[in-house]
Amino acid sequence: MTMLEDRVAIVVGGASGLGDAIARRFAKEGATVVVADIDEPGAKVVADAIVADGGNGIAVPCDVTKSADVNAMVEEAASIGPRIGVLVCSAAVESLVPIVDLSDEDWQRVLDIDLKGPFLCMKAAIPHMVKGGGGSVINMGSTLGLIVAPGHPAYCAAKGGLVNLTKQAAIEHAPDKVRINMIAPSATTTGLFMKHSAQAPDPEKLRAQIGAMNPMKRLGDPEEVCDAAVFLASDMSTYLSGSVLPLDGGMAARRIV
Ligand SMILES: NC(=O)c1ccc[n+]([C@@H]2O[C@H](COP(=O)([O-])OP(=O)(O)OC[C@H]3O[C@@H](n4cnc5c(N)ncnc54)[C@H](O)[C@@H]3O)[C@@H](O)[C@H]2O)c1
Secondary structure (H helix, E strand, O other): OOOOOOOEEEEEOOOOHHHHHHHHHHHHOOOEEEEEEOOHHHHHHHHHHHHHOOOEEEEEEOOOOOHHHHHHHHHHHHOOOOOEEEEEEOOOOOOOOOHHHOOHHHHHHHHHHHHHHHHHHHHHHHHHHHHHOOEEEEEEOOHHHOOOOOOOHHHHHHHHHHHHHHHHHHHHHHHHOEEEEEEEEOOEOOHHHHHHHOOOOOHHHHHHHHHHHOOOOOOEOHHHHHHHHHHHHOHHHOOOOOOEEEEOOOHHHOOOO
């Protein structure tokens, strides 16, 4: 039995990392997947793989910081046929610069992609969901939106802001049967974490150290994030909205000493 039949799922940031994994999993669950990303060739690789695997997927280029791009992408998704049932906001960038060294431009770039991006995507997609009788939005947050770490001011601020934007959207659209939730992962073996750790002198050592700091003594697996995404996207979670699901092995629940 598949969980996401008869619906279009837009995965923004679907060309890489967790978005890529979620897009492929949603297609396996029967959704028609719109892989939206500023990285058009990367989005096409994922959409082509979905089709080669017997699923339905298309790539649509989109810069989440530009409302014209986002609106055009959502209109294309709406023209496919079945209702837009799911929106995943996974596009994000990180900046590992402490407050006093962070440039205005870098601050704005991170806030625009990581916080304004989900705002523009929800603004464009939710009216289609309302018209279709409901839907599910999944905003990709982070442990760093719940607790903070040194050197990530813009990312932590954006992800913290996204927590309350998620709750705000959830209460505004609860009567419309549009549910808005967040998955807040800790470091997983893909995407941004793997890219940034690759720049360390000894990437494998750093990854092992960060895994060992987790209460479960390991990094997260992208498929574990996909499991949560399918649950939130599906009719298994119809009374769940405004929630923040820490997908982190207990990380954000723990005091270090
Ligand atoms: N990978 C992890 O371990 C991890 C941990 C915690 C939270 N997250 C969160 O999960 C989500 C996915 O992260 P990831 O690690 O898969 O990252 P990633 O870098 O692999 O993927 C992010 C995608 O966003 C796209 N993107 C960047 N700027 C864009 C823009 N302006 N418009 C449209 N697309 C744009 C990139 O092209 C890329 O395909 C993010 O929200 C991230 O904060 C990831």
